[in-house]
Amino acid sequence: MNEVYHIPAMLKETIEGLAIKPERTYVDVTFGGGGHSRAILNKLHELEIGKLEIGHLYSFDQDSDALANAIDDERWTFVHSNFRYLRNWMDYYGVEHIDGLLADLGVSFHHFDCPERGFSFRFSAPLDMRMNQTAKRTAADIVNSYSEEELARIFWLYGELKNGRGIAKNICRARTQKPIERTEDLVAASRIPAEMSKELARLFQALRIEVNDEMGALREMLVAARDLLRPGGRIVVLTYHSLEDRLVKNFLRSGNLEGTIEKDFYGNNLSPFDLIEKGREASPEEVARNPRARSAKLRVAAKH
Ligand SMILES: C[S@@+](CC[C@H](N)C(=O)[O-])C[C@H]1O[C@@H](n2cnc3c(N)ncnc32)[C@H](O)[C@@H]1O
Structure with a gap:
């Protein structure tokens, strides 16, 4: 390697x-x-x-x-x-x-630096984030199926995102147009500006913690x-x-x-x-x- x-x-x-x-x-x-x-x-x-x-x-x-x-x-x-x-x-x-x-x-x-695993907002990739590649649920499954309330809860708890509610709302609105399947879809749906990399890192961290329980x-x-x-x-x-x-x-x-x-x-x-x-x-x-x-x-x- x-x-x-x-x-x-x-x-x-x-x-x-x-x-x-x-x-x-x-x-x-x-x-x-x-x-x-x-x-x-x-x-x-x-x-x-x-x-x-x-x-x-x-x-x-x-x-x-x-x-x-x-x-x-x-x-x-x-x-x-x-x-x-x-x-x-x-x-x-x-x-x-x-x-x-x-x-x-x-x-x-390795997880962050391996583009296709979907752990990092720095790369375009399927929104995966499973540490165990045989687990059933991906990050895409979560952002497309959780309620706004549930998303807000994990963004707040696991990402300490002050605007967790607003981000959850943006995601739920965006997914009515088309499913969120890739890392860049999530970045766009969240409406967190690209230069706010700390916030994006927290958003991805929160999802990763939930995906992997x-x-x-x-x-x-x-x-x-x-x-x-x-x-x-x-x-x-x-x-x-x-x-x-x-x-x-x-x-x-x-x-x-x-x-x-x-x-x-x-x-x-x-x-x-x-x-x-x-x-x-x-x-x-x-x-x-x-x-x-x-x-x-x-x-x-x-x-x-
Ligand atoms: C921070 S890294 C550990 C690095 C390691 N100490 C080293 O010296 O290279 C965490 C590792 O634990 C694994 N891991 C995280 N949660 C786990 C879990 N619940 N069960 C088994 N492995 C897990 C991840 O796949 C990752 O490889």
């Missing part, structure tokens, strides 16, 4: 956050270009005479393009699946507990991770937008999806996690090298 598939964000910090024990079991639920997975494998024991235990890494990705980055290593297993099925796959492989999990959420550079998958994965982690095990999450960041933050603070902090008689938080990193950002040097790391927030917790 010639293009840069992805440049991993906050690589050093995420690996430190995992506090890897070389003979233990780790999961990278977002393999992508494999930058983080390779760094994890570098820390695990290799098969050697005299060593009884070797480490193992399971890497998930729902996108079949990620298979082009497969790693030839007996300590590595690729799971071509949505990470919402983490629990089922660990059961399948007979893994009762894991020692660390990394989630580097969202899409890879990113919030639903994240919720299911967090619960499975909590239950699979061994005491002392680490959960390391890189988030890229405020809604997913809030969910992860509240989950790690409370240990539940509602974010309800339960306390014992003495007022101690009963969450199963100790917080280690609370939203650390990439250094200015890293952002200068890799501008796409600027929105990353690192959250790390240890299970006790």
Whole structure:
């Protein structure tokens, strides 16, 4: 593959956050270009005479393009699946507990830079945006079938678009003339001026999150991770937008999806996690090298 598939964000910090024990079991639920997975494998024991235990890494990705980055290593297993099925796959492989999990959420550079996938308003392409190319519902299906109310809700929630209502209205009006099938149809229908690229990026982000049910998958994965982690095990999450960041933050603070902090008689938080990193950002040097790391927030917790 010639293009840069992805440049991993906050690589050093995420690996430190995992506090890897070389003979233990780790999961990278977002393999992508494999930058983080390779760094994890570098820390695990290799098969050697005299060593009884070797480490193992399971890497998930729902996108079949990620298979082009497969790693030839007996300590590595690729799971071509949505990470919402983490629990089922660990059961399948007979893994009762894991020692660390990394989630580097969202899409890879490859998704944005691959015109025909329809993730970017920079290219003319079918309005697709499925990370899993075999999933049924595309972004075009959503913009042509959701009600104005539903569209306004996702633009506001997932794109934080202040004018989400107006944009939803414009789209619904435009689609009565002709279906919205391509990226440029959506740009035109939204009536967001081309020079307002931040707004367009937010519109596309909102749709992408809905197409891939990113919030639903994240919720299911967090619960499975909590239950699979061994005491002392680490959960390391890189988030890229405020809604997913809030969910992860509240989950790690409370240990539940509602974010309800339960306390014992003495007022101690009963969450199963100790917080280690609370939203650390990439250094200015890293952002200068890799501008796409600027929105990353690192959250790390240890299970006790
Ligand atoms: C930000 S990239 C990860 C990049 C990776 N850390 C690296 O070093 O190259 C996110 C990856 O996770 C995958 N992904 C996102 N959501 C997923 C989900 N629910 N299940 C499985 N894979 C998912 C995407 O297809 C993408 O390849």
